[in-house]
Amino acid sequence: xxxxxxxxxxTFLEAVNKKSGSDVLECYQCGKCVSTCPVxxxxxxxxREIMQMIKLELKEETQMANSTWFCLTCxxxxxxxxxxxxxxxxxxxxxHLAIEENFHPDSKQxxxxxxxxxxxxxxxxxxxxxxxxxxMAEFNIRTRNLFKDMHLAPKALLKGKIPLGVKSxxxxxxxxxxxxxxxxxxxxxx
Amino acid sequence: MARVGVxxxxxxxxxxxxxxxxxxxxxxxKIREVKFAIDYKYMCSDPGQxxxxxAIVQHRLTSIVVAACSPRMHEKTFRKALSDAGMxxxxxxxxxxREHSSxxxxxxxxxxxxxxxxxxxxxxxxxxxxxxLHEISVPVTKRALVIGGGIAGIQAALDIADARIPVxxxxxxxxxxxxxxxxxxxxxxxxxxxxxxxxxxxxxxxHPYIELIPYSEVIELNGYVGxxxxxxxxxxxxxxxxxxxxxxxxWQKCPVKVPNEYNCGIDxxxxxxxxxxxxxxxxxxxxxxxxxxxxxxxxGICAKVCEKGSIDYKMVDEVIxxxxxxxxxxxxxxxxxxxxxEEYGVGRYKDIINSLEFERMVSANGxxxxxxxxxxxxxxxxxxxxxxxxGSRDKAKGIEFCSKICCMYTAKHAIxxxxxxxxxxxYIFYMDIRAAGKGYxxxxxxxxxxxxxxxxxxxxxxxxxxxxxxxxxxxxxxxGQEVEVEADLVVLATAVIPYKENPALARLLGISxxxxxxxxxxxxxxxxxxxxxxxxxxxxxTQAPKDIPDTVAQASxxxxxxxxxxxxxxxxxxxxISTVNNEFCSGCQNCVQVCPYxxxxxxxxxxxxxxxxxxxxxxxxEGVCQGCGSxxxxxxxxxxxxxxxxxxxxxxxxxxx
Numbered sequence: 001x002x003x004x005x006x007x008x009x010x011t012f013l014e015a016v017n018k019k020s021g022s023d024v025l026e027c028y029q030c031g032k033c034v035s036t037c038p039v040x041x042x043x044x045x046x047x048r049e050i051m052q053m054i055k056l057e058l059k060e061e062t063q064m065a066n067s068t069w070f071c072l073t074c075x076x077x078x079x080x081x082x083x084x085x086x087x088x089x090x091x092x093x094x095x096h097l098a099i100e101e102n103f104h105p106d107s108k109q110x111x112x113x114x115x116x117x118x119x120x121x122x123x124x125x126x127x128x129x130x131x132x133x134x135x136m137a138e139f140n141i142r143t144r145n146l147f148k149d150m151h152l153a154p155k156a157l158l159k160g161k162i163p164l165g166v167k168s169x170x171x172x173x174x175x176x177x178x179x180x181x182x183x184x185x186x187x188x189x190x
Numbered sequence: 191m192a193r194v195g196v197x198x199x200x201x202x203x204x205x206x207x208x209x210x211x212x213x214x215x216x217x218x219x220k221i222r223e224v225k226f227a228i229d230y231k232y233m234c235s236d237p238g239q240x241x242x243x244x245a246i247v248q249h250r251l252t253s254i255v256v257a258a259c260s261p262r263m264h265e266k267t268f269r270k271a272l273s274d275a276g277m278x279x280x281x282x283x284x285x286x287x288r289e290h291s292s293x294x295x296x297x298x299x300x301x302x303x304x305x306x307x308x309x310x311x312x313x314x315x316x317x318x319x320x321x322x323l324h325e326i327s328v329p330v331t332k333r334a335l336v337i338g339g340g341i342a343g344i345q346a347a348l349d350i351a352d353a354r355i356p357v358x359x360x361x362x363x364x365x366x367x368x369x370x371x372x373x374x375x376x377x378x379x380x381x382x383x384x385x386x387x388x389x390x391x392x393x394x395x396x397h398p399y400i401e402l403i404p405y406s407e408v409i410e411l412n413g414y415v416g417x418x419x420x421x422x423x424x425x426x427x428x429x430x431x432x433x434x435x436x437x438x439x440x441w442q443k444c445p446v447k448v449p450n451e452y453n454c455g456i457d458x459x460x461x462x463x464x465x466x467x468x469x470x471x472x473x474x475x476x477x478x479x480x481x482x483x484x485x486x487x488x489x490g491i492c493a494k495v496c497e498k499g500s501i502d503y504k505m506v507d508e509v510i511x512x513x514x515x516x517x518x519x520x521x522x523x524x525x526x527x528x529x530x531x532e533e534y535g536v537g538r539y540k541d542i543i544n545s546l547e548f549e550r551m552v553s554a555n556g557x558x559x560x561x562x563x564x565x566x567x568x569x570x571x572x573x574x575x576x577x578x579x580x581g582s583r584d585k586a587k588g589i590e591f592c593s594k595i596c597c598m599y600t601a602k603h604a605i606x607x608x609x610x611x612x613x614x615x616x617y618i619f620y621m622d623i624r625a626a627g628k629g630y631x632x633x634x635x636x637x638x639x640x641x642x643x644x645x646x647x648x649x650x651x652x653x654x655x656x657x658x659x660x661x662x663x664x665x666x667x668x669x670g671q672e673v674e675v676e677a678d679l680v681v682l683a684t685a686v687i688p689y690k691e692n693p694a695l696a697r698l699l700g701i702s703x704x705x706x707x708x709x710x711x712x713x714x715x716x717x718x719x720x721x722x723x724x725x726x727x728x729x730x731x732t733q734a735p736k737d738i739p740d741t742v743a744q745a746s747x748x749x750x751x752x753x754x755x756x757x758x759x760x761x762x763x764x765x766x767i768s769t770v771n772n773e774f775c776s777g778c779q780n781c782v783q784v785c786p787y788x789x790x791x792x793x794x795x796x797x798x799x800x801x802x803x804x805x806x807x808x809x810x811x812e813g814v815c816q817g818c819g820s821x822x823x824x825x826x827x828x829x830x831x832x833x834x835x836x837x838x839x840x841x842x843x844x845x846x847x
Contacts, residue, residue, distance in 0.1 A: 004573075
């Protein structure tokens with residue numbers, strides 16, 4: 001049972017809107033995003049319901065749902081959204097708020113997803129691009145699952161899908177700078 | 191000796207694919223009276239019509255049979271062809287070999303051809319007995335009666351009067367304006383309702399071609415299209431409108447307080463009152479049910495304070511008569527009483543109101559000065575629940591239709607609530623959002639995005655009290671979870687039902703109405719403005735729930751119909767009507783009973799030539815008779831004949847097969 005009443009402004013909605021640059025109120029619950037989303041089947045609540053939950057200020061339920069973490073930000077939903085809502089940005093906004101407030105699901109899945117994100121960002125920061133081999137190795141080590149997907153390695157190696165070295169990009173320095181600026185901005189905003 | 195011409199049409203492939211047209215022509219030629227028979231691809235085309243015209247002259251034909259489509263389609267076309275050739279148009283017979291043969295017997299070409307031959311034989315036989323008939327001219331009284339002075343009646347009256355046709359506008363309450371005068375703002379533009387309505391009300395009052403009769407009712411309508419006679423009862427207002435200046439001293443001093451209908455009973459008015467400040471005419475009337483002077487003979491304060499001496503306690507109802515040619519019915523709507531919703535506690539909880547009450551509260555000239563308040567404690571509500579489809583679309587409550595306007599005005603109420611009370615939120619329980627109209631969908635989105643109104647899909651199951659809150663329980667269909675809203679105020683969008691006296695009015699006018707009391711149009715799609723009775727038209731919510739734009743459009747359509755009716759000094763009418771042979775009429779009056787158009791009355795005639803004794807016979811009003819033939823069938827003395835369908839004609843047809 002959800003109990004609703006007016007208790008001042010919907011601050012959760014406002015925070016999500018501000019972070020995502022989209023207006024969740026625009027959502028008219030058509031469900032096109034749900035049928036578009038490749039992973040909505042694995043979510044606690046599909047994107048349409050997440051929108052409704054934000055509208056109803058069900059903050060706990062929204063942040064504790066695995067949906068925002070499962071979102072691949074593939075943008076298939078927002079590409080098809082008739083109300084022009086940037087749904088991945090909304091999902092990301094909820095995720096960021098959850099990290100800021102340290103209030104998010106504690107499941108192994110979500111933890112692994114967070115680790116994956118961190119490692120990926122670290123790769124970009126170091127090399128200006130993804131270094132697949134190191135990415136995989138680090139992920140397997142940090143998640144303490146050394147032999148995960150190992151059986152695929154020989155085939156992938158033979159096909160050249162996993163280069164052994166990393167080719168540096170021209171603008172690696174610029175990317176590093178971007179990271180620094182972003183971190184600085186984040187500090188300021190806090 | 192009759193000389194009949196037969197013209198058989200292929201109708202492209204429509205007839206020719208299933209009926210062997212040349213065979214039908216050969217069959218027709220075998221009939222003794224048929225002097226000419228021919229087929230053609232499209233008989234209704236210009237060359238086809240020319241064939242008929244030429245044949246009439248060449249073969250000196252005395253009647254014509256066209257075997258083609260339904261007479262509904264082209265009877266007029268072919269009649270015109272006959273009269274162009276100098277022949278009486280009613281000597282035409284149409285054998286419908288398309289709808290009655292080729293279309294319905296597509297599997298059996300031989301049988302279809304045989305049937306087409308039979309139909310032609312019948313038509314030929316009938317046409318031999320056809321007589322020359324002539325169109326009837328009926329004089330027209332060029333004055334329209336508009337019943338109801340809401341926006342529909344006002345618009346119809348103004349449009350008719352602008353065509354310089356006199357209009358009598360009858361309104362039952364002391365002022366015109368109707369429901370629209372009670373509204374605050376109107377969707378989807380949020381125009382102030384009064385601001386756009388009152389100029390029209392003033393126009394009505396000052397228009398040289400409009401006779402406004404407020405505080406009165408139509409009590410009788412006799413006659414037929416173009417020639418109606420209406421009796422109008424002017425209720426006693428106890429105020430002489432000619433001398434009254436509308437100063438208002440009387441109602442300021444009146445000591446009797448009565449629930450104010452204009453404000454849905456939220457506040458009170460006096461026993462002598464004008465309904466609202468912008469009333470037209472702005473003259474007070476005395477409510478005879480509550481005035482102590484009229485009830486007990488004591489008080490008389492209003493007469494004392496009136497400087498003009500306009501108060502007249504001895505005034506009585508007056509019946510006036512008007513001769514009119516057409517009627518526009520615009521009696522409007524009421525809101526359904528939601529008391530049967532016991533699960534909502536309607537009537538038990540004070541803080542449940544209907545949407546018109548909410549409308550009055552948020553209206554600047556309303557009883558609360560434009561701020562919604564809880565009727566129980568007068569506090570300004572923060573959480574307001576709007577429930578749509580209360581009564582509407584509820585088979586169990588006997589109302590299966592959609593009231594059409596609730597989705598839009600509820601969105602409007604959500605916006606108005608936000609305008610009047612900034613720190614509040616509207617929760618709207620809905621089943622569907624029906625926003626079909628120009629700018630409507632955008633308006634509903636505006637309510638959601640700008641004001642943050644929360645739409646919850648589901649019907650409310652129950653309302654119960656908890657402290658000073660009303661707990662509204664329903665389902666959020668979007669999340670598939672039960673929700674409960676702690677509401678300060680609950681607003682019900684109750685069903686739109688027709689004016690309660692519609693059935694009585696319909697019987698008085700001789701028109702039909704549906705099971706809800708909405709007056710019936712002649713055809714739901716192609717004649718949405720006319721009724722089945724010629725000369726009576728419908729505008730606004732008297733026919734079905736409608737918003738203001740639709741109502742105004744229909745009212746203007748009524749005006750166009752009335753102006754069309756009055757375009758000439760006389761009206762032309764088909765001569766296929768019944769006549770009574772007084773020699774045979776026994777005066778049983780069975781025909782009076784069966785006539786669906788109330789076209790038959792009785793008259794007294796001398797028993798014999800020069801006799802003093804009188805006897806009763808039926809008399810048919812040729813202006814009203816539509817030629818349905820019911821009276822012919824019921825007449826036991828065979829005294830009634832229907833022109834164009836006489837006994838010899840019908841018997842000929844039967845004998846021919």
